[in-house]
Amino acid sequence: MENYSAKFLSIFAFLLLSILSSAVALLRPPSIRAEKLIRDLNLFPNKPINVIDLDRENSRYFSSGQNIVEWRVKFPNLVDPRGVSLEDLGHHAGYYQIQRSHAARMFYFFFESRNSKEDPIVIWLTGGPGCSSEMALFYENGPFTIANNLSLVWNEYGWDKVSNILYVDQPTGTGFSYSSDRRDIRHDEKGVSNDLYDFLQAFFKEHPDLATNDFYITGESYAGHYIPAFAARVHRGNKAKEGIHVNLKGFAIGNGLTDPGIQYGAYADYALDMGIITQSDHDHINKVLPLCESAIKLCGTDGTVSCMAAYFVCNTIFSSIIARVGDLNYYDIRKKCEGSLCYDFSNLEKFLNQKSVRNTLGVGDIEFVSCSTTVYQAMLTDWMRNLEVGIPSLLENGIKLLVYAGEYDLICNWLGNSRWVHAMEWSGRKEFIASSETPFEVDGSKAGLLKNHGPLSFLKVHDAGHMVPMDQPKASLEMLKRWIQGSLSERTIDSVKLVSSM
Numbered sequence: 270m271e272n273y274s275a276k277f278l279s280i281f282a283f284l285l286l287s288i289l290s291s292a293v294a295l296l297r298p299p300s301i302r303a304e305k306l307i308r309d310l311n312l313f314p315n316k317p318i319n320v321i322d323l324d325r326e327n328s329r330y331f332s333s334g335q336n337i338v339e340w341r342v343k344f345p346n347l348v349d350p351r352g353v354s355l356e357d358l359g360h361h362a363g364y365y366q367i368q369r370s371h372a373a374r375m376f377y378f379f380f381e382s383r384n385s386k387e388d389p390i391v392i393w394l395t396g397g398p399g400c401s402s403e404m405a406l407f408y409e410n411g412p413f414t415i416a417n418n419l420s421l422v423w424n425e426y427g428w429d430k431v432s433n434i435l436y437v438d439q440p441t442g443t444g445f446s447y448s449s450d451r452r453d454i455r456h457d458e459k460g461v462s463n464d465l466y467d468f469l470q471a472f473f474k475e476h477p478d479l480a481t482n483d484f485y486i487t488g489e490s491y492a493g494h495y496i497p498a499f500a501a502r503v504h505r506g507n508k509a510k511e512g513i514h515v516n517l518k519g520f521a522i523g524n525g526l527t528d529p530g531i532q533y534g535a536y537a538d539y540a541l542d543m544g545i546i547t548q549s550d551h552d553h554i555n556k557v558l559p560l561c562e563s564a565i566k567l568c569g570t571d572g573t574v575s576c577m578a579a580y581f582v583c584n585t586i587f588s589s590i591i592a593r594v595g596d597l598n599y600y601d602i603r604k605k606c607e608g609s610l611c612y613d614f615s616n617l618e619k620f621l622n623q624k625s626v627r628n629t630l631g632v633g634d635i636e637f638v639s640c641s642t643t644v645y646q647a648m649l650t651d652w653m654r655n656l657e658v659g660i661p662s663l664l665e666n667g668i669k670l671l672v673y674a675g676e677y678d679l680i681c682n683w684l685g686n687s688r689w690v691h692a693m694e695w696s697g698r699k700e701f702i703a704s705s706e707t708p709f710e711v712d713g714s715k716a717g718l719l720k721n722h723g724p725l726s727f728l729k730v731h732d733a734g735h736m737v738p739m740d741q742p743k744a745s746l747e748m749l750k751r752w753i754q755g756s757l758s759e760r761t762i763d764s765v766k767l768v769s770s771m
């Protein structure tokens with residue numbers, strides 16, 4: 270205890286010093302940071318969070334004892350060049366009344382596989398924290414993308430080609446998910462993972478025929494926190510025979526934030542390697558690193574005040590890099606942010622706010638909060654916590670982990686991800702480290718570099734930034750397909766066939 274408070278006091282003193290010595294602009298309050306993040310994507314949600322007055326319109330859906338309502342979705346503006354009958358599509362949307370909440374409802378999309386109902390169930394989680402998974406649905410790996418005239422166009426590489434895929438708006442207050450009670454706002458992975466677990470139980474109760482399918486958890490960015498927590502929660506539920514057994518086979522993290530202690534140490538190194546800062550910038554920026562690392566250590570897996578301190582101290586590293594590189598897009602350093610825009614996802618809000626679409630989705634008057642600044646801030650003490658610690662026991666139980674990262678992303682760069690994956694203590698660590706990198710080939714060209722041992726795989730994806738399925742749709746679909754088939758580390762089937770037939 271003595272030791273702890275002494276350490277804490279010295280961190281606090283250092284924190285004050287660093288606040289005084291840093292440019293004030295680098296220490297933007299989190300609300301401004303979150304807003305800037307959202308503006309950079311050209312998103313303008315009308316509200317900071319979906320907390321609403323209880324709306325009778327929306328409570329009418331649930332009859333007593335029922336905790337999930339789901340309906341078929343038929344988008345009115347789907348361009349349909351291949352004559353797929355819309356009647357045949359198993360496209361659904363729904364709300365789940367969150368069990369451990371006062372009045373929270375979780376919105377989700379469920380797209381049946383275009384291939385077979387026997388395909389695995391995959392759940393996708395977008396990060397933020399506080400951004401809607403519809404961002405991924407319509408810009409990355411969903412069944413269709415939004416054309417400029419706001420029609421939907423089929424995505425040839427949608428992940429629904431090999432899986433039955435769920436997109437969930439969470440934590441509460443994000444996307445179309447909402448509550449009428451502010452106490453339902455989540456602050457940590459315990460709340461997040463319980464809600465996801467409870468949703469999954471309700472979903473399988475609604476779809477008992479799917480409960481025995483293989484199940485995979487996927488997502489991106491801040492989901493590097495959600496995913497390990499959710500996977501561990503499912504595993505714990507299975508072991509305790511808590512509810513319906515979930516056939517959890519693996520979890521995949523794309524450009525995620527999982528082990529901040531290691532990943533914050535990689536920012537300046539990555540920026541230097543990529544030639545966007547100089548060696549002297551690097552050394553200057555990293556002066557705060559020892560302090561950042563000890564703050565993160567204090568934060569650990571369940572700290573509170575120390576985690577906030579770590580957030581403020583460590584994020585000066587990222588802000589200092591951004592201050593030096595100007596209008597560079599930190600999600601893809603090959604690109605510039607034009608004006609204040611790094612990406613333009615504005616069609617998402619335009620599309621989802623159309624009357625015809627809202628009717629199809631059955632969302633009534635619920636607003637679409639593309640990214641929630643309030644959810645972002647509510648999760649601040651969670652940010653610096655280490656989510657790597659729960660992973661080894663999942664690996665020991667044969668549950669697969671794929672960590673993949675687009676090579677040009679700065680914010681959750683591949684270097685930091687590669688480092689924590691290599692540093693992780695588990696029974697196969699030595700063999701993983703010793704295993705050689707092999708090219709990940711798609712159509713005979715190198716789409717990435719793969720390292721694998723047993724249940725653990727790491728893939729550095731070429732020609733991609735933060736949003737791998739958006740930048741490399743075909744390679745990302747191949748990645749998912751081979752990973753769930755267990756053939757990720759095998760040479761491309763086609764090239765093997767080609768060789769044997771020659």
Ligand SMILES: *[C@@H]1O[C@H](CO)[C@@H](O)[C@H](O)[C@H]1NC(C)=O
Nearest residue numbers: 348416417418419420421422
């Ligand atoms: C909208 O754009 C899509 C894709 O470019 C095109 O196929 C479709 O015909 C357009 N629809 C209308 C109504 O112009």
